[in-house]
Amino acid sequence: MGTVVIHQASYVVTVDPSDTVLRDVDVVVEDGVITEVGDARVGPPPRRPTEAAPEPGVTELDGRGRLVMPGLVNLHTHLPMTLLRGLAEDVDLQGFLTRVWAAEGAVMDPATVELGATLGALESLLGGCTTQLDMYFHHAAAHRGAVAAGSRHVIGPVFLDGPGPDGLAWEQRLALLRSWPGELLDIGGPDVPVSAMPHATYTCSPEHLAEVAAVLHEALGETDLDAPPQHPLLTTHVSENAAENADVRERHGASPVEILDRAGWLTGHVPVVAGHGVHLSASDRARLARAGAAVAHCAGSNQKLASGALPWVDVHDAGVRLGIGTDGCSSSNDLDMWQAMRQAALLARLTSGRPDVASAHEVLRAATLEGARALGLGDVIGSVEPGKRGDLVLVDLERPHLTPVHDVHALLVFAAGRADVTDVLVDGEVVVRDGRSTRVDTADLLARARARGAEARAAAEAT
Amino acid sequence: MGTVVIHQASYVVTVDPSDTVLRDVDVVVEDGVITEVGDARVGPPPRRPTEAAPEPGVTELDGRGRLVMPGLVNLHTHLPMTLLRGLAEDVDLQGFLTRVWAAEGAVMDPATVELGATLGALESLLGGCTTQLDMYFHHAAAHRGAVAAGSRHVIGPVFLDGPGPDGLAWEQRLALLRSWPGELLDIGGPDVPVSAMPHATYTCSPEHLAEVAAVLHEALGETDLDAPPQHPLLTTHVSENAAENADVRERHGASPVEILDRAGWLTGHVPVVAGHGVHLSASDRARLARAGAAVAHCAGSNQKLASGALPWVDVHDAGVRLGIGTDGCSSSNDLDMWQAMRQAALLARLTSGRPDVASAHEVLRAATLEGARALGLGDVIGSVEPGKRGDLVLVDLERPHLTPVHDVHALLVFAAGRADVTDVLVDGEVVVRDGRSTRVDTADLLARARARGAEARAAAEAT
Numbered sequence: 001m002g003t004v005v006i007h008q009a010s011y012v013v014t015v016d017p018s019d020t021v022l023r024d025v026d027v028v029v030e031d032g033v034i035t036e037v038g039d040a041r042v043g044p045p046p047r048r049p050t051e052a053a054p055e056p057g058v059t060e061l062d063g064r065g066r067l068v069m070p071g072l073v074n075l076h077t078h079l080p081m082t083l084l085r086g087l088a089e090d091v092d093l094q095g096f097l098t099r100v101w102a103a104e105g106a107v108m109d110p111a112t113v114e115l116g117a118t119l120g121a122l123e124s125l126l127g128g129c130t131t132q133l134d135m136y137f138h139h140a141a142a143h144r145g146a147v148a149a150g151s152r153h154v155i156g157p158v159f160l161d162g163p164g165p166d167g168l169a170w171e172q173r174l175a176l177l178r179s180w181p182g183e184l185l186d187i188g189g190p191d192v193p194v195s196a197m198p199h200a201t202y203t204c205s206p207e208h209l210a211e212v213a214a215v216l217h218e219a220l221g222e223t224d225l226d227a228p229p230q231h232p233l234l235t236t237h238v239s240e241n242a243a244e245n246a247d248v249r250e251r252h253g254a255s256p257v258e259i260l261d262r263a264g265w266l267t268g269h270v271p272v273v274a275g276h277g278v279h280l281s282a283s284d285r286a287r288l289a290r291a292g293a294a295v296a297h298c299a300g301s302n303q304k305l306a307s308g309a310l311p312w313v314d315v316h317d318a319g320v321r322l323g324i325g326t327d328g329c330s331s332s333n334d335l336d337m338w339q340a341m342r343q344a345a346l347l348a349r350l351t352s353g354r355p356d357v358a359s360a361h362e363v364l365r366a367a368t369l370e371g372a373r374a375l376g377l378g379d380v381i382g383s384v385e386p387g388k389r390g391d392l393v394l395v396d397l398e399r400p401h402l403t404p405v406h407d408v409h410a411l412l413v414f415a416a417g418r419a420d421v422t423d424v425l426v427d428g429e430v431v432v433r434d435g436r437s438t439r440v441d442t443a444d445l446l447a448r449a450r451a452r453g454a455e456a457r458a459a460a461e462a463t
Numbered sequence: 464m465g466t467v468v469i470h471q472a473s474y475v476v477t478v479d480p481s482d483t484v485l486r487d488v489d490v491v492v493e494d495g496v497i498t499e500v501g502d503a504r505v506g507p508p509p510r511r512p513t514e515a516a517p518e519p520g521v522t523e524l525d526g527r528g529r530l531v532m533p534g535l536v537n538l539h540t541h542l543p544m545t546l547l548r549g550l551a552e553d554v555d556l557q558g559f560l561t562r563v564w565a566a567e568g569a570v571m572d573p574a575t576v577e578l579g580a581t582l583g584a585l586e587s588l589l590g591g592c593t594t595q596l597d598m599y600f601h602h603a604a605a606h607r608g609a610v611a612a613g614s615r616h617v618i619g620p621v622f623l624d625g626p627g628p629d630g631l632a633w634e635q636r637l638a639l640l641r642s643w644p645g646e647l648l649d650i651g652g653p654d655v656p657v658s659a660m661p662h663a664t665y666t667c668s669p670e671h672l673a674e675v676a677a678v679l680h681e682a683l684g685e686t687d688l689d690a691p692p693q694h695p696l697l698t699t700h701v702s703e704n705a706a707e708n709a710d711v712r713e714r715h716g717a718s719p720v721e722i723l724d725r726a727g728w729l730t731g732h733v734p735v736v737a738g739h740g741v742h743l744s745a746s747d748r749a750r751l752a753r754a755g756a757a758v759a760h761c762a763g764s765n766q767k768l769a770s771g772a773l774p775w776v777d778v779h780d781a782g783v784r785l786g787i788g789t790d791g792c793s794s795s796n797d798l799d800m801w802q803a804m805r806q807a808a809l810l811a812r813l814t815s816g817r818p819d820v821a822s823a824h825e826v827l828r829a830a831t832l833e834g835a836r837a838l839g840l841g842d843v844i845g846s847v848e849p850g851k852r853g854d855l856v857l858v859d860l861e862r863p864h865l866t867p868v869h870d871v872h873a874l875l876v877f878a879a880g881r882a883d884v885t886d887v888l889v890d891g892e893v894v895v896r897d898g899r900s901t902r903v904d905t906a907d908l909l910a911r912a913r914a915r916g917a918e919a920r921a922a923a924e925a926t
Contacts, residue, residue: 043732056602058864067886082863082866083867084869085586085867085873085874086868086869086870086871086873086874086878087870088871089822089823089873096818119866123863123864126864272599272724292683299809303810303812304809304812304818304877305818306815306817306818311812311871329878332877333873333877334877334878336864336880339805343806343809345767346762346763346766346767346806348766349766349769350765350766350771352769353769355559355767355769359552373901398587398906398909400582400586400905400908401586401798401881402547403545403582403909404548404912404913404916404917405549405551405913405916406547406916406920407549408549410548410549410552410796411548412551414552414796414797415548415768415792415796415797417880418609418880419881420882445863446861446866449580451867452867453866453867453868453869457869458869
């Protein structure tokens, strides 16, 4: 895989345990692993390139005037829905769902899902988001599409009691999960957990939720449900709005989190990511905290759909891990993790009435290391430290809106944006260079997305 | 001034009374005035340039794959505070003010104000914001700085009962207002109102507020206070947080809006812009609506400082004109009107609990035409229509996060951002071309801003 040397980065925002910021140092990535950050390094001395004669297999990036930070982790999204962005605006939730479902039913075959996932992964990577926890039907197609763009893409089979847009029966979904570990290896791409993705507690019965957890264990070769399998992940939508909570309580006499607990999800053996988690009771929070489960906070989508406002301080203080997500483009319209960070920080201050909470440090950590930990990847990615995989982002500071630099964390959360990202590494590979993908023929991709998007729109308008 | 022709713009979002969107049309600006938008034109036939031989004095811009829209109007900001961005983070309001005031007192002389205003105007223009309603001490210096960058910059003398950072006595401030119409002409730049800017009803007495309004009339040659003078503007901070309302009520037994009414500001003869307006009573709203006054909604700053959440639907339904502002960089960290639009739309849905309010159409109009009307410039700028001045923005649509285009208004408010702006015209002059200022030596400006910013930081840290 070769070596990437970032020379003399003006700032390195490490997100290490001490939140160290380094000035004017090199960062070296060898064969996918960060081997040097300033004076700190692991392994043998680096093959230091020189300006006179760069070695073969060495990529050199100029870090002067730039900031190096960990790749952003989008903890809840639906990448293929990029093709539907703006398709259902200025309508209430029912109108929204009617239009989106019509479009999905009409066009979202595996090839279209793959196209939409590549588009979503490309948008994500150009904006410095290196990992996405995705959820969509035809998961293998979505994974192929996102991995092709160079993304560390986390996905797995989606489960619904009913047939869903893909028309599958329950047993067919379980079969998809059993074969998913092998398929993941076949598709390749950066290391990610094997994931199972029941849609929600209002669309999957408690018994089915328990069955999915058991089959995930089994698929990973671990038949003892009290023992942790290798590299699993469970995720679902949890308490996104008040109507969902009411619906689940009417069906089951319990909250969504209580249903997950009954289904054996909250043992602490398997990482669990609760998408949204806007309306959690104190008891719900305590249950999630005990299990080490995470909430994927999607401040933009929650406001746009009027779902409500997650009380960041309450969730944080309960000990629940908080990550940041964008949700899908049909509800939040883009995949901009910088927006999502800023919205999370602002909303936390609004809901608490305190200007001194959800600091830029805390929110940046949520969007990087905490997101990585939520996925069981805390030792793999999420910070700029020797020994971790090289998922790194370079930000150009030589811009009017980033001048002067008084507080580099505040600059990232409250002033920087996706377009300030110049270069992106995933697993040590430079997948974005000078603002352009090194892997995707962007003009061709956009043309195909427009054509397929027009067909989706025609389907939505026919409803 | 010459002619600018935008050829074959893929979309023109006019923000005209019917919210017309045109496809694949030319836009022509001659001597500062929009003369043609598609088939609609005023004046004689344009001097149509040809690809073979462009005429002298004609600038040609390629509109293919691009969108043309009116320049954004930032209805409340403090441009010179760009130099202080991130200087007071993760502290409460009192800590914030202590640090910011120390830095201001130490470094904000006229030359520094001019530098900060140029930096702020440059950031604004690069992001497609062509007009800013600014408020800062050393207003003439700020105006020189912003006009140098090419901005349509609205400012005037600031008033405080006490001495303030500039150390002036009340009579000296009145003298500054009397001479301001002449100074504005001397400095030049695009047409703007003559403005007077008392800081707030908790820092200016009701008698002083009345005196400022009278002197503004007089400065514009109109001694009859019941007659409208030419091109005036009054602006001040109004009900930004609950503590301000309590303070004013304790001092005067009235709300800030009631104080303005008593001071003769709400006659309807002079445009009034109320900065923030977060905590307005129904009676306050009715008073502002009757006077045709506007509220400058700064959703980002209001959340970051935990000031509260303006209830968009209530203010809008009361008939109060709503514009969009960023506030200054020391409280919201950048001057991004795209952020401000999106935050306004999201917050409106959150505060109302309805996903079908604050449509993208309504929010884009607030950030363009309604902002222009609030400044008394509704016939001059704010929409792409023949006869208006050429304050125009080109947006590059050939980007993954803007693909596909299903709803062009939603795309602008919920997916686009400052970095999608390629070219910007103010008063018919191309002041940003291919993402770069045609007027400012950016590298030199950033170096000077860093040096002066470091001195501001040293002053803040010495407190």
